[in-house]
Amino acid sequence: MASDKPEDAPEHCPGTESELAGKADSCAGCPNQAICASTPKVVDPAIPLINERMANVKHKILVLSGKGGVGKSTFTTNLSFALSLDESVQVGVMDVDVCGPSLPRMTGLDGEQIHQSNTGWSPVYVSDNVAVMSVGFMLQNPDDAVIWRGPKKNGIIKQFLKDVDWGELDYLVVDTPPGTSDEHLSVVQYLKESGIDGAVIITTPQEMSLQDVRKEINFCRKVKIPIIGVVENMSGFVCPKCTKESAIFAPSTGGAKKMAEEMKVPFLGAIPLDPRIGKSCDYGESFLDQYPDSPAHAAYMRVIDQIKAYVA
């Protein structure tokens, strides 16, 4: 279901935003035809400004999932830290989860505020080469709920893209909330012209997650975002005492690898559950730096290497 075809539109409606709106053959008989034909197509003035900012960004990667709580923000944080290991690489991290902005805490930037300068908003720097932007930095009190409907959420996302002075970036990694709604449509819309390199889709092994992730894959196809691949997170837990493995989120329908095969998208790898990942997020520390011996570390790096290879 596209977002700009009205409920009562005929089957081959070109969309209300299209240049053919009201004028295509399929518009004949549609109750909205006169409106569509007479409304001038206004280009959003923000788009050229966004394009200008994004011209300084070499690669844009979206981190998506249909499902909540699978580890999008955790993965975004670890991906960004890993990309920045080469100190000559500049990484920007944009958190468009407006209601549940987790990135400030995960990157150890809880309580920081953003500043305005004459070149725009300054993102908050974790290190010399990693900068973060999130609604989390704009709250008076971190417990304040951000109770915004879609249009207001879209507005802030537009500002993040238009007004933030990222400078020159090698990578802009965009963390998203779960679902396929306003935030996702807006990011895709605003970045249409400057282009998105691709999306990394995160899931956990069980069918309850996979069923939402298939929808997300179909969303990407519909809005024409290339899919870099699927990552299976929380894939098995190794008991620290007896070292035997248990499947906490059992892959009852074959897990992400099988789903990726069926949906014909690349499978980037599986990352096991290590309680230290969650703790690192809670304390805003880099898991990859702190625990290089964890099996999860090797798994992360294998996935991240494939992402780097894809966008290069």
Added chain:
Amino acid sequence: MADGALANVKHIVLVLSGKGGVGKSTVTTELALSLVEQGKRVGVLDVDLTGPSVPRMFGVDGAQVHQASTGWVPVYTDETKRLGIMSIGFLLQNKDDAVVWRGPKKNAMIRQFLQDVAWGDLDYLLIDTPPGTSDEHISVAEYLKEYNPDGAVIVTTPQAVSLADVRKELNFCRKVKIPILGVVENMSGFVCPHCAECSDIFSKGGGEAMATEFNVDFLGRVPIDPGLTTLIEADGGSFVDRFTQSALYPIFKKITAKVVANCGDEVIES
């Protein structure tokens, strides 16, 4: 004034969390099944439009919704019709189709779900929500105002990253004046099935501490049960039948008793 589809619903309980993936749908399902075990008539409304998990939880994935003169008929889990479900999952042509809707269209769907479903006489209507504090939550709060919902059960996992989002949800409830029935701390500890060592995979205790801080009831701690996924998704029979045999059932009996008491209802000792 209580008119319309919800007129004969005695208690309305929302299941909320600021955070995704903490187990809202699972807790909603477990609460619903516990209530049915106590002899209550229960409806479950799934307002997570982009990620509807409820049909699969109840083993009714793929069921169709019918229209009657009184409205849309919920999907019942069995012939006794004591447990009825409504979800957008039943309305999709192909269940892998993404529902790519902006706020206004989501709001319209939620209004229909609240006004046009022929729930009939219910003791409890449980409303499962998506994570966040946005269109769906604002709309549900607005449309339910005239029906005086009993309140919200808030689900969290123990770690700080979840609690940060859930505190926002508690403040949301305060702002829109939805009473808080209590907090459930889900995925709290994992007992290794091989050696019985307990690992706090997502930390422990944060939910209870937050409930104390916000001066709301702590309803209980639910451990990670690796058998849960298999219980829900195994072939043959259904979660509905298997739930009472699961290790989580005694825990949910207690949680449900507290929710029922906080709704001013009588707890049936079974």
